[in-house]
Each structure stands twice: as structure tokens, then as C-alpha cells.
Amino acid sequence: xxxxxxxxxxxxxxxxIGQDVQVAxxxxxxxxxxxxLFVDLxxxxxxxxxxxxxxxxxxxxxxxxxxxYVVQVRGTVRARPEGMVNxxxxxxxxxxxxxxxxxxxxxxxxPFSIVEAEDVDELLRLKYRYLDLRRPALMRNFWLRxxxxxxxxxxxxxxxxxxxxxxxLARSTPEGARDFLVPSRLQPGYFYALPQxxxxxxxxxxxxxxDRYYQIAKVFRDEDLRADRQPEFTxxxxxxxxxxxxxxxxxxxxxxxxxxxxxxxxxxxxxxxxSWAEAMTRYGSDKPDLRAGPPLLxxxxxxxxxxxxxxxxxxxxxxxQLADYQPSRKELDGxxxxxxxxxxxxxxxxxxxxxxxxxxxxxxxGEVGLDTLAEAxxxxxxxxxxxxxxxxxxxxxxxxxxxxxxxxxxGRMEPGWRFLWVTDFPxxxxxxxxxxxxxxxxxxxxxxxxDLDKLERDPASVRSQAYDVVLNGIELASGSLRIYQPDxxxxxxxxxxxxxxxxxxxxxxxxxxFQYGAPPHGGIAFGLDxxxxxxxxxxxxxxxxxxxxTARGTDPLMNAPSPVDASQLQAVHLAVKW
Numbered sequence: 001x002x003x004x005x006x007x008x009x010x011x012x013x014x015x016x017i018g019q020d021v022q023v024a025x026x027x028x029x030x031x032x033x034x035x036x037l038f039v040d041l042x043x044x045x046x047x048x049x050x051x052x053x054x055x056x057x058x059x060x061x062x063x064x065x066x067x068x069y070v071v072q073v074r075g076t077v078r079a080r081p082e083g084m085v086n087x088x089x090x091x092x093x094x095x096x097x098x099x100x101x102x103x104x105x106x107x108x109x110x111p112f113s114i115v116e117a118e119d120v121d122e123l124l125r126l127k128y129r130y131l132d133l134r135r136p137a138l139m140r141n142f143w144l145r146x147x148x149x150x151x152x153x154x155x156x157x158x159x160x161x162x163x164x165x166x167x168x169l170a171r172s173t174p175e176g177a178r179d180f181l182v183p184s185r186l187q188p189g190y191f192y193a194l195p196q197x198x199x200x201x202x203x204x205x206x207x208x209x210x211d212r213y214y215q216i217a218k219v220f221r222d223e224d225l226r227a228d229r230q231p232e233f234t235x236x237x238x239x240x241x242x243x244x245x246x247x248x249x250x251x252x253x254x255x256x257x258x259x260x261x262x263x264x265x266x267x268x269x270x271x272x273x274x275s276w277a278e279a280m281t282r283y284g285s286d287k288p289d290l291r292a293g294p295p296l297l298x299x300x301x302x303x304x305x306x307x308x309x310x311x312x313x314x315x316x317x318x319x320x321q322l323a324d325y326q327p328s329r330k331e332l333d334g335x336x337x338x339x340x341x342x343x344x345x346x347x348x349x350x351x352x353x354x355x356x357x358x359x360x361x362x363x364x365x366g367e368v369g370l371d372t373l374a375e376a377x378x379x380x381x382x383x384x385x386x387x388x389x390x391x392x393x394x395x396x397x398x399x400x401x402x403x404x405x406x407x408x409x410x411g412r413m414e415p416g417w418r419f420l421w422v423t424d425f426p427x428x429x430x431x432x433x434x435x436x437x438x439x440x441x442x443x444x445x446x447x448x449x450x451d452l453d454k455l456e457r458d459p460a461s462v463r464s465q466a467y468d469v470v471l472n473g474i475e476l477a478s479g480s481l482r483i484y485q486p487d488x489x490x491x492x493x494x495x496x497x498x499x500x501x502x503x504x505x506x507x508x509x510x511x512x513x514f515q516y517g518a519p520p521h522g523g524i525a526f527g528l529d530x531x532x533x534x535x536x537x538x539x540x541x542x543x544x545x546x547x548x549x550t551a552r553g554t555d556p557l558m559n560a561p562s563p564v565d566a567s568q569l570q571a572v573h574l575a576v577k578w
Contacts, residue, residue, distance in 0.1 A: 001102050003072070010045035010090040016077040017094060023048060024072040024104070026134065027065050029115060037062060041073065041096075042114075044139055048091040050075065050098055058098035068114065068134075070105035073098045122542075127556040129547055141536045141544045144263065148532060149216060151262050152236055155255050161212040161238070166201035168194060168218070173506060178222035180231070183572035194220035197525055199442060200510055202239040203482055206521040207513045211241035216528070225551050228474065228530050228541050232549075238479075239523035245465055245481055248522050249273070249421055252469065252477070260417065264535060268417060271469070275424040280393055284318070284400020286425070289473025290418035292407030296399050297321060299387065302376035308364040311348070314389035318399040319377050322384040325410055326351055332360070335402060339388060344398040348387040352379045404473070419471050424448065427464040428495070436497055441466045443492055444510075446481040446522070452488075459495045467524070476531050479524025486514040 006022045025043035032038075039050040039062060050073060052059045058073065065071055075098040086092035112120040114134050125132040132138060153163070172179045172193035179193035195201075197219050205213050217237040225231065240248060253271050260266045272290075279288050282295035297319035303311040311317055327335075332349050339347040350359040350370060357370045365373070377385050386402055388395045407413045427447050428437040437459060439445065447455060448463035455462055466480035483489045489511060493503045503511070529541040542548035549555055569575060 001072070005072070008045040009041060009043045009048035012048045012077060012091040012094055012096065014079065014093055017079055018077065020074060020076055020099070021096065022072065022074045023096065025070070027067055027069045027071060030065065030067065032063075039065065041071070042134070042136070046090055046136065048089075049080075049086075049095040051095045052098050056098060058101035061101040061103060062098060065103065066107070066109075068107035068110055068131075069103060070107070072102045072104055074100040123550065123556060126542075126548070126550060129557045133546065138543060141532070141538065142546070144536055145532050145544060148259060148263050148535070149528075151259050152255065153216075155258050156212075156214045156238075159212070159251065161214045162210055164205060164210060164213050164215060166195070166198040166205075166215065166217065170195050170201070171506075173200065180220045180222050183574055185572050188573040196221050197235065198237050199444065202237065202523060203444065203510065203521065204513055206239055206241045206482075206484075207516065207518045211519065211521075213237075213239045213523075217525075225549070225553055228527075228533065230529065230541060230545065230549055231553050233541070233545075234528040236477075236526040236528050237523070238525065239521060241519040241521040243520075243522065245423070245467065245522065248479070248481075248524065249467060252479075252524055253419075253421075256419065256469070260535075266417060268419065271419040271421050273421040273423060276422055276426065276463075277424070279422050280396055284393075284396040284398070284403065285473070286422055287468065287470045287473055287475045288400075288420065288422075289404055289407075289413075290420060291414040291416070291472060292404050293412055293414075294321060294323075296396065296403060297377050297385075299373060299376050302372055303389070305372055306365060306369045308361065308369060310345075310364070311387070311389050314395075315391040316395045317387060317389045318395045319373075319388075320386040320399050320403045320406065321377055321379060322386075322406060322410065322412075323380065324382045325384055325412070326353070326382060327384060327410075331409070335386060335406065336360070338405060339386075339398055339402060342398045342401055343394055344388045344390060347402075348389075350374055350379065350385040350387070352381050352383055352385075354381050417471060419469060421467055421469055423465075423467045424463045425466040425468075426460070427451075427462040427466075427492075428459050430460070437495065439492075439496065440464065441478065441480055443496060444480075444482050444489070446483050447488075447492070455491055455495060465522075469524075469526075471531075471534055474530060474534065475527075476534075477524050477526040479522065481520070481522035484514060484518040484520055486511050489514065 005024045009023060009025065012021060023041060025041045028040040028042035028047055030039050035054055037052045037059065040047045041050055052062050073096065075096040077094050077096055080093055080095050110131055111128055112124060114131065117125060117132060117135050169182060169192040172191065177196055182192040182194065184190045184192060198215060198217050202213050215237045217235045218232060219235055220232045222231060257268050260268050276286055279286050281298065284296055299317040299319045303314065303317040306312045336347040348361045350357060350373060352374055357374055359365065359370055362370065379385050388399045426440050427445060429440045431438045441464060446465040448465055451462040464480060468475050469477045483492060490503065529544055532544040533541045536544055538544060547557065
């Protein structure tokens with residue numbers, strides 16, 4: 001046997017008709033049609049059909065194979081008979097008549113069918129992930145991942161960036177999530193932390209003079225999981241010196257245009273930009289989904305002319321409009337219940353019909369009040385208006401969630417890739433858990449220059465020079481301009497309530513570095529797995545990660561995490577207390 005292959009399955013096409021080829025892979029499906037044997041052979045590129053009859057040399061061995069057996073085949077390519085073409089396969093116009101067949105490895109009956117694995121419980125598929133990865137649908141995701149990374153690396157190479165690796169064992173620093181801690185054997189009672197991001201290291205690289213850095217970085221965060229979050233994930237991490245915010249956003253947008261153009265064959269529109277306050281007011285979210293119809297309506301001024309105090313006296317009155325849609329009473333009741341569950345006191349709905357207006361609040365608003373709100377909203381016959389009232393950002397957030405829910409339930413979500421930049425986030429936010437102000441992004445974020453005078457006297461109102469890129473309602477990347485002046489960095493630490501001792505203990509090395517000539521710099525980090533999830537049309541980032549964790553942070557394949565021997569704990573000076 002000459003072990004190897006001349007072609008992958010997807011390379012077998014009409015140009016090879018009449019030629020001998022050698023292929024290898026797994027038996028995907030076997031069909032016996034009364035002595036005529038059809039076998040679909042699968043490799044990482046796709047499927048190719050083998051056809052054999054009893055008089056063929058390779059028939060006897062091919063007749064013995066079953067699903068997931070590993071075989072190598074030498075045979076002749078021929079055109080498929082008329083009516084047997086499969087346009088869904090790259091090799092769908094041809095087939096191979098085997099001349100020699102070698103059985104390389106037999107296989108137990110798998111715990112689930114590779115052909116029908118999508119209907120199998122995910123926990124079982126993760127336990128046998130090496131089988132799950134054989135599915136063509138998942139295999140395509142890793143082709144997508146590989147091609148995307150090649151495009152990203154080429155883009156950064158062409159723009160003068162250096163790929164620099166940063167440490168995986170570092171110091172525990174406040175980044176917003178819990179650290180994964182690693183005990184030190186040589187320094188009893190001391191711990192490393194796995195990096196939540198290379199943030200400090202890449203800022204030090206800017207001080208070092210590597211003024212354009214990028215890294216495909218693995219990062220770790222000990223936080224609750226969900227469909228688009230894992231305890232370890234991959235970032236496209238970027239940092240640049242001597243560039244303002246507009247230049248950074250333009251360059252990163254160009255990277256995404258290049259990525260989607262080369263990998264997806266899509267020409268993206270220019271990304272709109274809006275401030276955080278505008279996003280919250282217009283969409284009730286700092287990661288707006290632009291596909292869900294028109295933005296929210298601020299009806300507060302119109303509500304001041306009403307006689308009903310519930311709306312008239314509310315600090316904020318916000319509307320969601322559905323043009324040319326009249327929902328059923330069941331739909332309206334469901335949306336009202338959702339509004340209450342989201343924290344609103346209730347929901348007012350107004351439906352404008354050809355014969356007039358009907359509303360859940362008709363007896364309180366009266367005909368004049370209904371007309372006032374309908375006209376302020378531009379509500380036309382056949383349309384519906386949902387109204388939420390309250391204080392703070394709550395009515396905007398509730399209305400924003402209703403906008404998305406209604407868009408999905410009524411099939412009004414627009415197709416396509418809808419990117420945007422959100423800028424000018426608050427520099428600080430209040431933490432109920434800690435009872436103090438914390439950094440909204442991270443403590444190295446540059447304050448907005450127009451708000452520097454408010455840093456100590458009104459820190460909650462200070463804007464930052466931070467920015468996110470959002471795609472279809474999902475945050476893909478966060479970044480900011482960084483503080484590079486030691487005195488300004490110290491002021492921000494003080495607003496956060498850090499003592500001089502804590503500042504020196506946690507960040508003294510960074511402030512010391514800034515004393516030696518730090519350039520203006522900024523950067524961004526893209527969640528690679530989230531981006532690929534959207535590009536692949538997957539429901540979870542687990543579908544674009546080779547060996548992901550479950551929602552509980554466990555690995556069913558390796559049974560991790562797991563206990564360790566007492567001797568291992570003793571070596572790192574630890575004992576477990578249940």
C-alpha cells in the first residue's frame with residue numbers, strides 16, 4: 001500500500017474524468033442497492049461518492065466497511081449518470097470506481113450518527129467532541145476560522161503591525177471579571193493570574209516603541225457563561241501609538257471590510273457612528289441592533305400636554321412604533337407582560353385603524369390624548385404604538401427590548417450585516433455590589449478632554465474616549481484611547497478610591513514606565529469567537545471553538561475541572577477545605 005492521497009474529496013471534479021486518483025477518509029454513509037454499492041467517503045474538505053459492483057476489484061473489502069471506518073481508495077474518476085448529479089457537493093458531478101481498497105481502521109458504532117448529529121443532545125456531542133467535529137457543518141466553521149485569521153494577519157502585516165506574544169502568567173489586576181489564579185510553587189502563598197486581556201502589556205509595548213502591535217491572544221475570565229461567552233476565548237488584540245480615535249476607528253473598520261469582502265464575499269456599507277447617549281436614547285441599548293426597524297420615539301414633551309398624570313408627570317416617555325401592523329390582543333397582552341417583567345410599571349398601546357384609534361389607556365387619555373400621542377409619533381392608519389414611561393434609562397431600556405422582541409416575533413428583522421460604532425461611553429459606573437464607582441471600561445481609559453474639569457467634582461458625568469463596534473446587536477469589540485500621563489492616571493485611580501499604597505502595589509510599574517516617555521496610544525480587542533459565530537450563522541460560540549466548555553464551565557470530554565492529588569496541592573502549598 002502506498003499510504004497517502006493524490007486529492008482531497010472536494011478536489012475530485014470533471015477535470016479528472018478518466019484519471020486514477022487516490023483518496024482517504026471516513027465512511028460517511030453506505031448504501032447497498034441490490035449489489036450496486038454506494039459509499040460516501042468524507043474528509044475535511046467534503047464528500048466524494050464511491051460506486052462499486054461485485055465484479056470490481058475493490059468490491060469485497062468495500063462491502064465490509066461500515067460508518068466511520070477509515071479507508072484509502074485508489075480508483076478511476078467517471079461522470080455520474082444523468083439524473084444522479086448532486087449540485088450541493090463540489091464533487092457532485094463525478095464519482096470514483098475503486099480499483100483497490102485498503103481498510104486502515106475499523107470503528108465501533110458511534111454513540112450518535114455523524115449524519116444526524118445536529119439533533120443529538122449537545123452534552124453528548126461535547127463528550128465525544130472528536131466525533132462531533134467530523135460533521136461537515138462544524139468542519140466548515142474551522143475552514144472559516146482559518147481563512148479569517150489568514151486575512152486578519154495579512155491585513156495587519158500590510159499596515160506595519162508586529163505580532164508580539166505577551167505572558168500567559170501575569171499579576172492579578174482589576175479588569176472587571178474574576179481572575180483564574182495559578183499558585184506559585186517557588187513562592188509560597190503567591191499567585192499568578194491568567195490574563196483577562198494583554199491590556200497592561202500592550203501599553204508597555206507602546207512605551208517600548210513598538211508602536212503598532214497585534215496578537216491573536218487567548219484570554220481567560222472566570223465569569224458566568226452564556227451562548228456567546230466562554231471561560232477561555234480568543235481576541236484579536238490591537239494597540240497603536242500616535243493615532244487619534246478617528247484614525248483608529250477608520251483603520252479597524254477597513255480591516256472588517258477586508259475580512260468580510262475576502263471571506264464572505266460581502267461589500268459592507270460604511271459604519272455609522274453614534275455616541276453612547278444617542279444609542280441609549282434611540283435604541284435603549286449600548287449595542288443597538290439596527291435591523292429591528294426604526295429607532296425609539298421620545299414622547300416626553302408630547303406627554304406633558306396630556307391630562308393623565310401617569311404619562312404627563314413621568315420623567316421619560318418612550319415609544320416603539322410598528323408601521324402597517326395591527327397585532328392581536330394576545331400579542332399585545334404578551335408584550336405588556338414582557339414590559340412588566342423588564343421593570344416597567346406597565347405598557348400603553350395605541351392602534352390606529354381606519355375607523356379611529358383604540359388603546360389600552362383610552363379611558364384615561366381620552367380622544368384628545370390619544371390623538372396627541374399618535375400625532376407626535378407620526379402614527380398612520382394601520383400602525384401600532386407601544387408606550388413606556390419611567391425615570392432614568394429604564395424606560396429606554398424596556399422600550400429597546402420591546403423593539404427587538406416585536407421585530408423578531410413579527411418577522412420584521414431586516415436582513416444583512418448592520419455594523420456601527422458606539423463612542424463616548426461613561427468613564428465610570430456605579431457598582432451596587434461594591435457600593436462605589438468603578439471603571440465602565442477599565443481604569444486606563446482616557447477621559448473625554450471636555451470633561452476633565454469634572455473628574456473629581458462630578459465623576460459620574462465624565463465621558464470616556466472609549467468605543468465599541470457592534471454587529472447586529474452583538475458587541476464585537478471594545479477599545480479606547482489610553483491614559484499615558486502619570487498624573488492623570490493617578491487622578492483616575494484616586495476617583496476609583498484606590499489609596500497611594502494600592503496604586504503603587506498594583507500599578508506602580510505602569511506609572512513608572514510612563515515616567516520614561518509614553519506616547520499617546522489607543523487600541524481595541526475583537527472577540528474572535530463571537531465574530532466567527534456570526535459569520536458562520538451559528539447559534540453559539542461553542543460551534544466555532546474546537547474544544548469548548550459547557551454552560552457550567554466544564555469539559556465533558558476531559559472531565560475537567562477535576563480533583564488533583566494531595567501531593568500536587570502540597571507542592572503549591574495549598575489545601576482544599578470543603
